[in-house]
Amino acid sequence: MAFDLFLLEVVISGLMTGVMYALVALGFVLIFKASGVFNFAQGVLALFAALALYDFLAEDGWFFAVFGFTLPVWLAIPATALIMILLAWVIERAVLRFLVKQEEIILFMATIGLAFVLEGLGDLLFGSDVKPLDIGIPQGASDWLLDNFNLYVEKLEIVAAATAAVLVTALAIFFQKTRVGRALRAVADDHQAALSVGISLDKIWVIVWSVSGIVALVAGIMWGSKSGVQFSLSLIALKALPVLILGGFTSVPGAIVGGLIIGVGEKVAEVYVGPLVGGAIENWFAYVLALGFLLFRPQGLFGERIIERV
Amino acid sequence: MTADSRNEILLEVESIFLSFGGVHALSDVSFDIRKGEVRSIIGPNGAGKSSMLNVINGFYHPQEGSITYQGKRRSQMKPHEAALGGIARTFQNIALFRGMSTLDNIMTGRNTKMSKGLFWQALHFGPAKREEIENREFVEHVIDFLEIQTIRKTPVGRLPYGLQKRVELGRALAAEPTLLLLDEPMAGMNLEEKEDMSRFILETNEEFGTTIALIEHDMGVVMDISDRVVVLDYGRKIAEGTPEEVRANQNVIDAYLGVSHD
Amino acid sequence: MFYRENGQFKSSYSADQAIFPIAQDRVFVIGILLVAFCVVPFVINEYWANAILIPLLVYALAGLGLNILTGYCGQVSLGTGAFMAVGAYASFKLVGFFPEVNYLILIFVSGLVTAAVGVVFGLPSLRIKGFYLAVATLAAQFFLIWLFNKVGWFYDHSPTGMITVRPIDFFGVRVTGPEATPAAKYLFTLAIIATLTLTAKNIVRGRVGRSWMAIRDMDIAAELIGIKPLQAKLSAFAVSSFYIGVAGALYFGVYLGSAEPLEAFDINQSFYVLFIIIIGGLGSILGAFLGAAFIVLLPILMKNLMVGGFGVASGTAGHVEILLLGALIIFFLIVEPHGLARLWQITKEKLRLWPFPH
Numbered sequence: 001m002a003f004d005l006f007l008l009e010v011v012i013s014g015l016m017t018g019v020m021y022a023l024v025a026l027g028f029v030l031i032f033k034a035s036g037v038f039n040f041a042q043g044v045l046a047l048f049a050a051l052a053l054y055d056f057l058a059e060d061g062w063f064f065a066v067f068g069f070t071l072p073v074w075l076a077i078p079a080t081a082l083i084m085i086l087l088a089w090v091i092e093r094a095v096l097r098f099l100v101k102q103e104e105i106i107l108f109m110a111t112i113g114l115a116f117v118l119e120g121l122g123d124l125l126f127g128s129d130v131k132p133l134d135i136g137i138p139q140g141a142s143d144w145l146l147d148n149f150n151l152y153v154e155k156l157e158i159v160a161a162a163t164a165a166v167l168v169t170a171l172a173i174f175f176q177k178t179r180v181g182r183a184l185r186a187v188a189d190d191h192q193a194a195l196s197v198g199i200s201l202d203k204i205w206v207i208v209w210s211v212s213g214i215v216a217l218v219a220g221i222m223w224g225s226k227s228g229v230q231f232s233l234s235l236i237a238l239k240a241l242p243v244l245i246l247g248g249f250t251s252v253p254g255a256i257v258g259g260l261i262i263g264v265g266e267k268v269a270e271v272y273v274g275p276l277v278g279g280a281i282e283n284w285f286a287y288v289l290a291l292g293f294l295l296f297r298p299q300g301l302f303g304e305r306i307i308e309r310v
Numbered sequence: 311m312t313a314d315s316r317n318e319i320l321l322e323v324e325s326i327f328l329s330f331g332g333v334h335a336l337s338d339v340s341f342d343i344r345k346g347e348v349r350s351i352i353g354p355n356g357a358g359k360s361s362m363l364n365v366i367n368g369f370y371h372p373q374e375g376s377i378t379y380q381g382k383r384r385s386q387m388k389p390h391e392a393a394l395g396g397i398a399r400t401f402q403n404i405a406l407f408r409g410m411s412t413l414d415n416i417m418t419g420r421n422t423k424m425s426k427g428l429f430w431q432a433l434h435f436g437p438a439k440r441e442e443i444e445n446r447e448f449v450e451h452v453i454d455f456l457e458i459q460t461i462r463k464t465p466v467g468r469l470p471y472g473l474q475k476r477v478e479l480g481r482a483l484a485a486e487p488t489l490l491l492l493d494e495p496m497a498g499m500n501l502e503e504k505e506d507m508s509r510f511i512l513e514t515n516e517e518f519g520t521t522i523a524l525i526e527h528d529m530g531v532v533m534d535i536s537d538r539v540v541v542l543d544y545g546r547k548i549a550e551g552t553p554e555e556v557r558a559n560q561n562v563i564d565a566y567l568g569v570s571h572d
Numbered sequence: 573m574f575y576r577e578n579g580q581f582k583s584s585y586s587a588d589q590a591i592f593p594i595a596q597d598r599v600f601v602i603g604i605l606l607v608a609f610c611v612v613p614f615v616i617n618e619y620w621a622n623a624i625l626i627p628l629l630v631y632a633l634a635g636l637g638l639n640i641l642t643g644y645c646g647q648v649s650l651g652t653g654a655f656m657a658v659g660a661y662a663s664f665k666l667v668g669f670f671p672e673v674n675y676l677i678l679i680f681v682s683g684l685v686t687a688a689v690g691v692v693f694g695l696p697s698l699r700i701k702g703f704y705l706a707v708a709t710l711a712a713q714f715f716l717i718w719l720f721n722k723v724g725w726f727y728d729h730s731p732t733g734m735i736t737v738r739p740i741d742f743f744g745v746r747v748t749g750p751e752a753t754p755a756a757k758y759l760f761t762l763a764i765i766a767t768l769t770l771t772a773k774n775i776v777r778g779r780v781g782r783s784w785m786a787i788r789d790m791d792i793a794a795e796l797i798g799i800k801p802l803q804a805k806l807s808a809f810a811v812s813s814f815y816i817g818v819a820g821a822l823y824f825g826v827y828l829g830s831a832e833p834l835e836a837f838d839i840n841q842s843f844y845v846l847f848i849i850i851i852g853g854l855g856s857i858l859g860a861f862l863g864a865a866f867i868v869l870l871p872i873l874m875k876n877l878m879v880g881g882f883g884v885a886s887g888t889a890g891h892v893e894i895l896l897l898g899a900l901i902i903f904f905l906i907v908e909p910h911g912l913a914r915l916w917q918i919t920k921e922k923l924r925l926w927p928f929p930h
Contacts, residue, residue, distance in 0.1 A: 038703045098906040105648055106905055108703050109850055112843065113901030120895025124888065238839075241707045278722040287711030294700050294708055367796055393798025405796075407789035409855065410782070417779075418786050422798040424779045428807060431781075434774035439586070442778060446585045485797065 009152055010271050011264050016157035018263020019164045020226075023219035024240040025247065025255035026168070027212040032249050033188040034208040037096070038108045041115035043237015045213055048087070048118050050220030050229040051126040053080040054133055062125065073135045077217070084213030085206075092206045100201070119234060128231060133224035160222040167218055168256065171211070184208060188250075242290030251302035258301065262286045318345045319378075320489060320521050321366065326375035328361055328545075335361040336372065339547050341540045343489070348515055348522045350532045352556075353542035354565060359525045360402055362542065363491045366523070367392040367399055380488070394422055396488030400478045400495055402525075408467035412477050415466055416452055419484030420445040452480050456510060472503040479510060490514065492524045496531060504528065508535055533557065541565070575923040591773055608762060613755040621754030622827070628861075628868045629761045630823045635848040635860035636772055637815030642846070643855035644776055645808035646788030647697050651709035653841030654716035655813050657833055658686040659820030661726050664735045667825075668728065675740045675747065679764070679821045686817020687810040689716075694809030698802055701791075713839055720833040736830035748825050757826050764822065768815060773857050775811065784808050785855070816845075847897065851904050853913030862912040870897070 024042055031039045039045075055061035056076035064070050071079060095114060099107050138155040145151045175181040187194040187204050195201060223233050243262050247254025266285040274281050322342040328335045336358045343349045351359045364370040366377065368387030376383055379395060387397075398419070407415050424445055430438035453459055456476050461469060466477055475495060482490055495511065496504045512535055514520050526532050532539065533553040540550040543565040549556055556562055575596050582588040592598040616625065634656060641647050649655075662682035670678065693712040697705050720726050727735045739749040746752040747760040775781050783804045786794035795801050824831045831837070844867055852863020871893055878889040908914055 095902055095906070102905070102909070105646075105702055106909055108648070108706070109846070110902050110905045112846070113898045113905065116843075116894050116898025116901065118898075120891050120893070120898060123891040124895060128887075128891070238710065241710060245704065245707055280718060280722065284711065284714035284718050287707070287714055291696060291708050291711045294696050294704060369792070369796060389795045390798060390800055393796065399796065401793065405790050405793035407786045407793070409789050410785050414782055414785070418782050418794070418799070419797060421779065421783060421786075426779070428775065428780055428811070431775050431778040432771040434778065438778060442589065443585045446589070450585075481797065 005150060007268075010267050012151070012153055013157070014264035014267030015260055016154070016160060016263070017267060018260035019157075019161050020219060020223055020236065020259075021239055021243045021263055022256045022259025023164055023167070023215060023222065024236050025243040025259050026171075026252065027215040027219070028240055028244055029247075029250065029252055029255045030171075030208055030212045030215065034184050035096075035187075035205055036104060036107075036191075037111065038104065038249070039212070040108060040111040040237065041118055042212065042216060042240065043234040044115040044118040044122070045084070045087075045216035046220040046223065046236065047229070047231065047233040048122050048220075049080055049084055049213065049217035050133060050224040050233060051122050051131070052083045053077065053135075053217070053221065054131045054224070054229050055126060056080060057133075057135070058131070077135070077221075080217055081214050084217055085210040088209035088213050089206050091209055092202055096205055096209075097202055115234070115237075119231070123231075130228040130230040131224075133221065133229050135221060135225065137225050156222075156226055160226075163218060163222065164256075167215065168252070171215075171252070174211075180207060239286055242286040245290040246293055246301060248302040254302035262289065265289055319343070320345045320380065321523075322378040323362075323366070324376050324378070326362075326365055326372045326377075328358075328365060328370055328372040334545050335370075336365070336542075336545045339375075339542065339545070341547060341550055343521060343523055344538075345521055346515070346519050347537040348511070348524060348535055350524045350526060350536035350539045351542060352526065352529075352532055352539060353548075356544075357542040358545040359542055360493055361545075363399060363493055363523070363525065366489075367397050367491060393485070396486070397491065398482035398485040398487035398489075399491035400475070400482050400493060402493040402497065404471075404474050404478055406466045406474055406478055406481070409465065411463050411465055412458060412469070412480075413449065413453070413462050415477055416449045416480045416484045417445065419452075419481040420449060422485060448486075449484055452483050455483070455513075456480050472499055475499070475503075475507065476510070479507075483514065486518075487520055489521045489523065492522060492526075494525050494527065496526060496528055504531060511535060575920065575926075577924065589777070591777075605766065608766075609759070613759050616754050616758055618754050621758050623872065624868060625758055626761055626827050628864050629758075629765045630819050630827055631845065631848060631868060632861045632864035633765050633768060633822070634816050634819035634845045635852060635864050636769065636857065637812045637817075637819060638845050639849045639852075639855065639857070639860050640772065640776070640784070640815065641808050641812035643849055643853075643859070644781060644788060645784040645805065645812075646791075647694075647805060647808065648703065648706045648846075649709040649812075650706050650839065650842045650846070651693060651712035651716075652816055652845040653837040653839060654713040655686055655690055655816040656820030656823055656841060657716060657720055657837035658689050658813075659683060659817030660824035660831060660837070661720055661735065661833075662686065662817065663821035663825055664728075664737070665726070667738055667740065671738070675742050675825075676764075679818055679825075682821045683814040683818040686820065687814040690809045690813025690816075691806050694806055694813075697805045697809065710839075713842060717833045717837060720837075732832075734830050734832045735824070737825045740825070749829060752826075761822055761826055764818065768818065769857060772811075772815070776857070780804075780807060788855075847901055849911075850901055850909075851911050853911030854909065856910070856913035858916065859911050859913035862916070866912065 024046060027042045027045065028039055031037055053076055056063050056071040056079055057073065058064065059070060061070070091114065095110060099110055137159050140155060142153050142155050142158060145153050175185060183194070183199045184204060184207065186197070186199060187201065191201065220233065223236060239262070243255060243258040246261055247258030266282045269285045270279070270282045319342045324340045326336050326339045339358070339362065351362060353359055361370060365372050366387065368389040368391060371386040376385055377387055379387070407418065424441055426438040426441050430436060453462060456479065458473065458476055458480065461473060466474055469477065479495065492511065496507050499507065508531055511522060511524070515522050524536065536553055538551065539553055539556045541548050541556055541559070541562050548561040548565055549559040577594045580595055582593065587593070592601060612625070634652060638649060638652050641649055659682045662685040663679055666678040666681055667675070693709060696708040700708065721733065727733055737748045739751060740747060742760060745756050747756050776784070783794065783799045786799055787801060787804045791801060794804070820837070824836070828836060848863035848867050849860060850863070851866050852861070853859025874889055874893050874896070875886070878884040878892065879886050904911055
């Protein structure tokens with residue numbers, strides 16, 4: 001019984017990690033669906049967002065140095081969102097519009113370059129030390145679960161899961177019900193056709209990168225609250241890649257389910273298999289799982305099968 | 311070409327069924343191609359012509375039916391088997407290797423004729439060098455034949471459309487094919503380019519005895535250069551015969567003029 | 573004025589297929605080789621060998637390897653760092669097992685070991701493409717580095733977890749460790765790299781190279797004209813990994829002297845080599861050298877300029893360097909996806925026409 005409870009705790013903790021992966025993967029999927037760009041910089045975007053948010057909140061930031069006061073949380077988050085939108089606009093202006101007609105792989109490599117630019121810029125502007133991010137999410141274990149079910153679950157993780165659920169719902173509504181959302185789906189289906197009915201591609205790209213930037217902000221907040229804002233945050237981006245392979249590059253539900261599978265899988269593997277082989281298998285478990293997946297179902301769980309033509 | 315070998319059957323497809331998740335691309339298509347002839351496959355857009363070529367050279371695998379090539383009967387071709395067996399082709403949307411020069415593109419056509427391994431290649435010495443030069447000589451003949459000497463070292467991505475089509479034919483010819491599949495070799499060409507291309511096709515057929523299966527929309531060209539024609543519509547064969555027979559066939563006239571299918 | 577090819581007529585296919593069909597190019601390359609082999613060893617010092625020339629050569633070799641896979645065969649890999657580690661650890665173990673065997677042979681075998689590992693991780697390329705494959709190679713990167721870090725056998729159970737090169741003599745001349753002279757290390761590295769560059773050039777201009785490029789440019793058409801994707805892709809993985817493995821062995825043995833997997837061969841190493849071929853030029857042998865020179869010299873220049881020139885803190889200079897590197901990658905991808913090698917080619921074309929522009 002105690003053993004089962006322990007497994008349950010491991011699974012729950014894995015689910016929560018999975019939610020974080022899913023959030024980063026979601027940003028990837030949004031951009032990939034609308035523009036065919038595989039955005040390697042998504043994780044660095046999350047890092048950058050968390051750094052910017054920290055800057056608004058802390059007394060050792062630029063904002064305080066210039067204006068002499070810090071922003072309250074409820075104002076700092078929209079302000080950071082604005083920064084992310086601005087960033088999306090700059091990226092479109094400076095990078096994407098020059099690469100529209102290029103092959104996917106060139107765009108992919110360009111986003112690796114972008115990741116380096118953002119990383120260097122983040123370090124340069126905000127310094128590379130670990131920063132604690134506190135926006136008032138309660139810390140510690142949930143007493144209610146501990147008392148009633150003898151389960152140890154972090155409150156932060158519950159908040160993260162709830163936030164992710166809200167975010168996904170909001171995105172679903174945005175895509176299904178709004179005009180811009182429909183335009184985005186049209187572009188995802190067929191660039192040429194979308195252009196011919198008067199949807200402007202550069203605007204769409206700015207919008208979709210902004211939405212991804214905001215998703216990255218949410219991921220950055222959650223991750224930063226958990227383990228501080230630091231460079232390793234951008235490494236989650238790399239973990240999101242196997243998530244995408246599992247879920248399929250174009251599927252929002254896939255990103256979520258894939259994230260959860262990877263999160264739980266690597267936690268369970270670490271706890272039960274790790275000790276046998278020296279530990280730290282979390283580092284590669286996700287990739288090897290994805291690799292196995294690639295061999296048997298290359299289009300992912302929810303991806304579409306492609307019929308090749310000549 | 312003697313009368314005997316003229317009538318020998320090189321390739322026969324029987325009752326081919328091909329579908330993609332419920333969409334029937336080909337249903338119950340049968341015809342044959344005789345050695346040394348120019349056989350045209352015609353039909354309206356979406357009739358399944360390109361799918362038929364893809365079945366013949368093994369890119370698509372039909373669910374039912376059989377393919378008999380050079381006397382060997384099988385339920386499907388494999389791409390590599392087809393290439394080794396002397397089936398070469400060109401593509402509807404040019405499928406050249408854009409980053410490579412005209413010469414290198416045509417040299418890839420010699421791939422199945424070359425065998426020297428990585429070791430000799432790395433040394434570029436002895437057998438590998440000899441093989442390279444022998445095949446280069448053959449490729450130069452193809453280049454002369456197609457009159458593309460001046461673009462020998464130009465990357466094909468920079469060539470105009472008509473020349474790209476010609477280079478693609480060159481790549482197929484470099485393989486010394488027994489059966490040459492041409493998928494709309496004259497699409498998008500002007501009259502002069504079409505005449506050139508028709509001349510190359512006929513010369514290939516007459517001088518090297520290469521059997522040709524041709525998809526083409528230009529009826530004038532089809533009627534002029536083919537020995538026999540097969541007509542597909544909605545994935546089915548609706549007629550076949552000499553150009554004159556096909557031209558007079560009521561089914562064909564209906565298909566092209568758009569009589570409703572019920 | 574002096575760079576002209578008119579009057580140089582080829583009378584055989586052999587002459588037309590030479591590596592440098594234009595006489596001036598031949599003279600130029602022979603000149604560079606003469607200087608590299610006969611002049612540099614006499615003037616080289618510790619700084620030039622260890623900070624510039626040896627890393628440049630080793631990175632050029634790694635770049636060459638990745639360029640075979642990515643530039644010629646079109647398969648993107650983010651596992652270069654791990655494959656270099658395979659070469660390094662293979663050479664470390666082999667030197668331990670067979671101290672009597674010639675070092676050159678052991679390095680060669682290390683390359684073969686890496687080639688075998690590369691083929692295993694290249695297997696998914698048969699079913700997947702593009703960035704799917706890039707993710708698969710990330711699996712190699714993380715798994716292999718974990719393996720070298722966790723399994724004591726690989727580092728002879730040394731308490732630090734590091735591997736340190738043994739002093740090795742090559743025909744009586746010390747080429748590794750602190751006692752080796754800069755000239756000896758440099759010449760040893762240069763000789764290997766010059767030879768491997770020549771063989772790489774031979775491979776890419778022959779049948780195998782053409783089949784790689786055909787797969788890169790249009791894999792379906794390549795298959796339909798009789799190129800076996802299995803053979804083409806796996807041979808690209810094998811040759812590429814061989815080169816990267818040899819580069820890794822030299823990186824560890826001759827350049828670093830001792831190494832720890834998490835630092836020396838981490839994912840940033842993979843990115844750096846990828847950047848070398850993007851900046852230098854995808855699908856170009858020369859590009860690997862130009863890109864390596866760029867990647868090695870940029871930090872040195874930045875450091876001298878910013879820290880020495882403007883008195884910026886070295887940490888800040890490091891951040892600016894990362895930023896600049898990223899920006900340059902984007903710049904090259906936008907302006908000239910074929911990199912420095914293509915710019916060099918354009919310069920030569922201009923030179924041929926000079927002084928008349930048309």
